[in-house]
Amino acid sequence: MNEPKEKLSKAEEVLHRMLEKDAYSKLLGLQIDEVGEGYCRLHFQVREDMLNGFGILHGGVTYSAADSAFAFACNSHGRLSVALSTNMDYLEAGxxxxxxxxxxxEESLKNKVGVYQIRITNQEGVLVALFKGTSYRTSKDI
Known part of the structure; x- marks a missing residue:
């Protein structure tokens, strides 16, 4: 007899749907730790193929990981959301x-606009980068 499956939250359902076709997040090796309404925490390991010519983490990788977390958080309410603007400050080298x-x-959520702060820290708790994203919330349900 099969055990009843635990019902997924709206945020978990949206995450699973997004990840089905998100080849880039898979390529980066992003591992989702937690997702909730307006929230996402994930982690990844810095690999050799992610380094730039100076042997440090390529800024595009850091940005991409932050952008994925932003996307998972801002879509977690079940309405298709897209980035209006983003900004990244690099504070330490990965x-x-x-x-x-x-x-x-999520810092603010209105009918059409959401604002999100994303923090990237290393295994020692050192703040590596800060990302701010503003999303536009369409009227389309996911």
Whole structure:
């Protein structure tokens, strides 16, 4: 006899639907730790193929991981949301072998606009980067 499956939250349902076709997040090796309404926490390991010519984490990788967490958080309410604007401040260099945690939190949610702060920290809790994203919330349900 099959055990009843635990019912997924709206945020978890949306995440699963997004991840089905998100080849880029898979390529980066993003591992989702937690998702909720207006929230996402994920982590990834810095690999050799993610380093730039100076042997440090390529800024595009950091940005991409933050952008994925932003997307998972702002779509978590079940309405298709897209980025209006984003900004990234790089504070420390990521290094080979680092385990980076990316945490997206909703700061404001209105009918059409959401604002999110994303913090990227390493395994020692050092703040590596800050990302701010503003999303446009369409009227289309996911």
């Amino acid at each position: 290094k080979l072998g680092d385990s980076l945690t990316v945490e997206a939190k």
